[in-house]
Amino acid sequence: MKRVPMTVGGELALRAELDRLKSKDRPRVIADIATARAHGDLKENAEYHAAREQQGFIEGRIQELESKLSQCQVIDVTTIPHSGKVFFGATVLIANVDSGDEVRYQIVGDDEADIKLSKISVNSPIARALIGKEEGDIACVATPGGEIEYEIVEVKHI
Known part of the structure; x- marks a missing residue:
């Protein structure tokens, strides 16, 4: 695996974003999906489709950040x-x-x-x-x- 150099500040920023996505954004979008689902017919439910799209973006970003953090080599100058x-x-x-x-x-x-x-x-x-x-x-x-x-x-x- 290729190690990617990163400063201490860079690692902290990525970890903070990852934490926010997992602890705030992911639960919020799951609640949005549940609320939209309660409105009935999913075929023509714009809120449901928007929430699902947002969920896909959040999950993709979580995977990207976890991958970057697993490959980083933190250098404290x-x-x-x-x-x-x-x-x-x-x-x-x-x-x-x-x-x-x-x-x-x-x-x-x-x-x-x-x-x-x-x-x-x-x-x-x-x-x-x-x-x-x-x-x-x-x-x-x-x-x-x-x-x-x-x-x-x-x-x-x-």
């Missing part, structure tokens, strides 16, 4: 000694060599990636260019507009 090296889970401050613009990213698993929260996938071009480099190194990132060079200013384990 706070337990890893600081070396200045970029790796999965690290938070990296980089500066565009040409413009001097700085941006901070945390390198996370695919399921956790959210650019609005400055979390980029370990499989993204920027993360792939940064992994293995150290503070002070230059990373070249291939973009549609050409290569961009970034200097690694700081690496944190937070």
Whole structure:
């Protein structure tokens, strides 16, 4: 089985969603189905069909989350000694060599990636260019507009 890297926060978020689906959403939709069934003829009962569709979605998502959690390898970066090296889970401050613009990213698993929260996938071009480099190194990132060079200013384990 292929292990999928995940941060501690990513695992907690998936477990919270799974818990909510099992403890709140699943019982609610089962009650909705029972209520709709009590209305009689199921062939033309829109509420019943909508509730059954919702149940299918919830059950599918539960299976997906259980599968992801069974395959994840949780990496707690706070337990890893600081070396200045970029790796999965690290938070990296980089500066565009040409413009001097700085941006901070945390390198996370695919399921956790959210650019609005400055979390980029370990499989993204920027993360792939940064992994293995150290503070002070230059990373070249291939973009549609050409290569961009970034200097690694700081690496944190937070």
